[in-house]
Amino acid sequence: MNRDDFPMLNHDIVYFDNSATSLKPVSVIEKMNDYYRNYSANAHRGDYDLSFKVDQEYENTRELVKEFINAKCLEEVVFTSGTTEGLNMIVNGFFANLLEKGDEVLITTSEHASNVLPWFKLVETLGIEVNYIPLDKNYYVTMDNVKKAITNKTKVISLAGITNVIGDKRPIKEITKYAHDNNIFVVVDGAQMVPHIKVDVQDLDIDFLAFSGHKMLGPTGIGVLYGKLELLEHLEPINLGGGMNESFDSPEEVYLKPLPIRLEAGTQNIAGVIGLSEAIKYLNNIGMDNIIKREHDLRNYLIDKLLKIKYIDIINLESDSGIVAFNVNNVFSQDVAYYLNKYNICVRAGSHCAKILKSAVGITNSVRVSLYFYNTFEEIDNLVELLSNYDKIVSEMI
Amino acid sequence: MDNETKREIIMENYRHPTNRKRTDDALYKKVNTNNSSCIDNIDIYVKFKDNIIEDITFEGEACAISISATSIMINNLIGKTKEEALDYIHNFYEMTNGNDYNEELLKEAIVYNDIYKQGNRKTCATLPFRGIEKAIKESIN
Numbered sequence: 424m425n426r427d428d429f430p431m432l433n434h435d436i437v438y439f440d441n442s443a444t445s446l447k448p449v450s451v452i453e454k455m456n457d458y459y460r461n462y463s464a465n466a467h468r469g470d471y472d473l474s475f476k477v478d479q480e481y482e483n484t485r486e487l488v489k490e491f492i493n494a495k496c497l498e499e500v501v502f503t504s505g506t507t508e509g510l511n512m513i514v515n516g517f518f519a520n521l522l523e524k525g526d527e528v529l530i531t532t533s534e535h536a537s538n539v540l541p542w543f544k545l546v547e548t549l550g551i552e553v554n555y556i557p558l559d560k561n562y563y564v565t566m567d568n569v570k571k572a573i574t575n576k577t578k579v580i581s582l583a584g585i586t587n588v589i590g591d592k593r594p595i596k597e598i599t600k601y602a603h604d605n606n607i608f609v610v611v612d613g614a615q616m617v618p619h620i621k622v623d624v625q626d627l628d629i630d631f632l633a634f635s636g637h638k639m640l641g642p643t644g645i646g647v648l649y650g651k652l653e654l655l656e657h658l659e660p661i662n663l664g665g666g667m668n669e670s671f672d673s674p675e676e677v678y679l680k681p682l683p684i685r686l687e688a689g690t691q692n693i694a695g696v697i698g699l700s701e702a703i704k705y706l707n708n709i710g711m712d713n714i715i716k717r718e719h720d721l722r723n724y725l726i727d728k729l730l731k732i733k734y735i736d737i738i739n740l741e742s743d744s745g746i747v748a749f750n751v752n753n754v755f756s757q758d759v760a761y762y763l764n765k766y767n768i769c770v771r772a773g774s775h776c777a778k779i780l781k782s783a784v785g786i787t788n789s790v791r792v793s794l795y796f797y798n799t800f801e802e803i804d805n806l807v808e809l810l811s812n813y814d815k816i817v818s819e820m821i
Numbered sequence: 822m823d824n825e826t827k828r829e830i831i832m833e834n835y836r837h838p839t840n841r842k843r844t845d846d847a848l849y850k851k852v853n854t855n856n857s858s859c860i861d862n863i864d865i866y867v868k869f870k871d872n873i874i875e876d877i878t879f880e881g882e883a884c885a886i887s888i889s890a891t892s893i894m895i896n897n898l899i900g901k902t903k904e905e906a907l908d909y910i911h912n913f914y915e916m917t918n919g920n921d922y923n924e925e926l927l928k929e930a931i932v933y934n935d936i937y938k939q940g941n942r943k944t945c946a947t948l949p950f951r952g953i954e955k956a957i958k959e960s961i962n
Contacts, residue, residue: 755885821831821889
């Protein structure tokens with residue numbers, strides 16, 4: 424599907440590491456090149472035509488993002504360097520000023536480090552508590568378990584919309600409804616969700632959402648922080664400096680610009696922002712519903728084939744996205760990845776930045792195949808054939 | 822050494838590594854060694870008697886190259902003085918960087934003599950050596 428649009432696919436590789444980062448279509452690459460070649464000026468300095476053009480392109484991306492996630496207004500869309508920065512801004516710029524000793528934040532053991540470590544820091548600095556919503560036998564979050572985990576101290580539930588090892592989709596809409604009825608904020612790590620399924624922040628009633636451009640066909644180093652306007656107004660900028668201030672004469676007289684610019688201090692990743700616009704257009708053209716359908720078809724095809732290989736254990740038999748995590752009996756996951764690399768197949772081995780998941784799953788690492796719409800059934804055949812010969816794996820893994 | 826022999830030595834040391842066991846004896850110094858870009862993670866326990874490395878054990882999770890290299894390292898460093906061990910480690914690094922090294926000294930560790938061509942596996946082979954080097958240097962200081 425659309426493979427001709429991806430120059431990386433001309434390099435004789437099978438790319439199965441899409442949860443780490445996605446490949447870029449030529450339209451994204453050319454859009455960035457066009458900026459660097461033809462109108463490379465700073466944003467928000469519109470005294471000359473070039474800079475005015477930059478502003479237009481930059482703000483046009485904000486408009487596209489707003490529509491893509493159905494934010495209410497442009498002020499709710501803040502550009503960041505990625506999900507990690509977005510989550511850190513949410514935790515340190517908003518919740519660090521709101522939470523008090525003894526307040527509870529609920530996460531799960533399958534969260535990415537970016538949705539764990541910033542909260543752990545508040546445990547240290549503020550004395551909050553971080554507790555875990557238990558996962559069910561398929562490592563899913565159920566509403567039952569959410570309700571059971573909530574206590575009268577719970578102030579925040581912070582979850583990935585889709586996780587990066589299991590690929591399970593969380594019932595965000597049900598969670599926000601229940602959480603809001605109990606005066607609890609909901610933060611969503613959208614890194615693995617926004618590239619794969621339609622996300623409507625108003626329908627889901629999400630308070631804060633962070634996601635990355637590079638996992639959704641866009642450039643690296645660009646991401647988005649979404650927050651409900653009334654909440655974002657209270658998010659204090661971590662970075663202070665150029666572009667975001669209105670005036671300053673003395674420490675007592677510092678006036679900041681309104682949202683969203685207030686949260687975008689310094690010269691931004693302009694090429695990244697502009698490149699992201701093409702990524703969103705590309706995804707819109709295919710249609711998010713078609714993307715997830717394609718991923719499901721590919722995943723089901725892969726799972727059916729892997730199930731026939733006796734010495735392969737699939738960790739996430741149930742999953743809502745294109746992620747399959749597995750192990751080959753008695754072969755360390757990294758050795759499997761290394762073996763596949765000899766045949767130009769790119770997979771990830773390890774704990775996938777979800778280091779506390781091991782306590783839930785009972786295994787510390789796995790091989791992860793993460794699919795995207797441009798993967799093919801033939802590529803899966805190629806992978807399965809290589810995995811179907813145990814002796815070959817063992818003899819070629821070193 | 823031909824490739825098939827190298828493979829056999831690596832696999833034998835991977836499948837049946839020397840001294841793969843946790844050691845709680847307080848006379849052993851424990852060092853952790855891991856690779857930031859992958860998941861190899863090994864604890865090395867080393868016992869010095871005066872200037873001599875009397876014993877080394879290890880536990881942890883790592884790939885075939887790291888585990889086998891740890892086993893081969895243990896086979897070769899037990900009984901050496903700290904200085905001899907550091908010299909051995911230095912020669913191992915030289916080999917994995919593609920430089921001249923003392924082949925006789927390294928013995929079967931020369932099974933990794935091609936690894937400098939594979940950047941992503943070099944760190945696997947040197948992993949235990951970085952750990953033991955740290956333990957030795959700390960014991961000297």
